[in-house]
Amino acid sequence: MHNTRYAPSGMVCSVDHLASAAGLSMLERGGSAADAAIAANAVLSVVAPHMCGLGGDLFALVHDGGVSALNASGRAGSGADPARLRAEGHRRMPHLHDVRSVPVPGCVDGWAALHQRHARLPMADLLAPAIRLADGGFPASPLMVAGALNAARRPGGSDFAGVRAAGDRVTRPGVARALRAVAERGRDGFYLGEFGQGLIGLGAGEYTEADLATPGADWVEPLKTRAYGHDVWSMPPNSQGYLLLMSLAIADGLDLPASPHHPAWAHLLAEAARVAGHDRLDLLHEGAKDLLDRDEIARRRALIDPRSRLRLRAPAEQGDTTYLCAVDGDGMGVSLIQSNASGFGSMVFEPRTGINLHNRGIGFSLKPGHPAEYGPGRRPPHTLTPALITRRDGTLRAVAGTMGGDAQPQILLQVITRLLRHGEQPGPALAAPRWRLGTGGTGFDTWEAPDDALLDLEEGGSWADGLGALGHRVAALPYGSSFGHAHVIDVRPDGMLAGAADPRSLVGSAIGR
Secondary structure (H helix, E strand, O other), X not given: OOOOEEEOOOEEEEOOHHHHHHHHHHHHOOOOHHHHHHHHHHHHHHHOOOOOOOOOEEEEEEEEOEEEEEEEOOOOOOOOOHHHHHHOOOOOOOOOOOHHHOOOOOHHHHHHHHHHHHOOOOHHHHHHHHHXXXXXXXXXXXXXXXXXXXXXXXXXXXXXXXXXXXXXXEOOHHHHHHHHHHHHHOHHHHHOOHHHHXXXXXXXOOOOHHHHHOOOOEEEOOEEEEEOOEEEEEOOOOEOHHHHHHHHHHHHOOOOOOOOOOHHHHHHHHHHHHHHHOOHHHHOOOXXXXXXXXXXXXXXXXXXXXXXXXXXXXXXXXXXXXXXXXXXXXXXXXXXXXXXXXXXXXXXXXXOOOOEEOOHHHHOEOOOOOOOEOOOOOOOOEOOXXXXXXXXXXXXXEEEEEOOHHHHHXXXXXXXXXXXXXXXXXXXXHHOOOEEEOOOOOOOOHHHOOOOOOEEEEOOOOOHHHHHHOOOOEEEEOOOHHHOOEEEXXXXXXXXXXXXXXXXXOOOEEEEO
């Protein structure tokens, strides 16, 4: 449960051993960390449709001398009409069963951009393991089974009709065809081929061919902050990556207990997360700037009382994901996160290929004039928060990330603090019980009423009584995926790689060479 794996010249960590193995095979063939990441993600797009896939979005951070950031989150189609949704009585974006919460999926555009800049092997080679599994079949993971029955009942979800138990064979012939199209004709084979035409028909005016013809991935300037003697990097808006960086910067100036077992440790980190995130619904949109102002970080840190929970009194406003990471023998590191948002996503399936579509559009606002209002060509606020850590000299220290909806920055705050502040190895840092700010049930509504959020505590922790005395309302939850699936690869000073996959993922794997 606490295992840290070590390797001298390359490592891949992901939520599924089949994906990690595919990524490692590319490193063994001379591929880069980017090659490994694409191959692993392609396998996950086949075997983990309850977390990610060709119908979802992608963000990545790459260390290759410097740090670069790839935003492959999709944009709403040309037919996006917020007034229509409001006229139908919607006060927020539909959560399920509505194509209007499906921006054009960015995953394949992300692969294409990552491949063009950082890959060494042909795309066809990288996608071959995923195609074999989609055609020949793969064992259903324990985490897929829970949602497979509901998916099978939806139009286009027949791939999952036979899934009753872990280990049942699943084939996805439509996904295999879509992957072959990418291997043979690049991103246009996907967006302008069978999948794209099916998406246009399904959207009934939501999308145009021009929406799909325009590549949707952008290389952008990453955000960074200084914490625990390192530079920590994440994605700029429309990602919520600034919440992780602000929380770390706030925590770095707090008097944390020497032991993470102390209730004050959880209290101070939770308060750092709350003062960083309580106004996220107002602040986060794709054009947001200056979210890591040093004076503002200091002001928010000063609000924290080590003796009691802060009452924020912020005005209320009206997941599933997978993370993987790879490091190669030349020091390139890739921190890649890819998502459907909620489980199988919108529970809408593109009918020709059976690819399930994400529902990242739930991040849009329906408030007229809001900077994140749903509208043509816009990107929604995103929970996806990859992280990458460098030393003072700019060399790669670690790549890290997690699933977990709104809780992603909170989970990474704990893992990175354990890793950098307390010197824990990846295995124990990942396996340790966690806290998270409770939500109303979707995993994406933490900040609607931040003063009302419970502090959910994972089974096995030692904080409950002490946090109650500090004014927190706590709730006990079982150990498991409600607290994310995080993965870490840590690059030691001697160049040895130390990595771990989250035990909560059940079939996750960290493997190296």
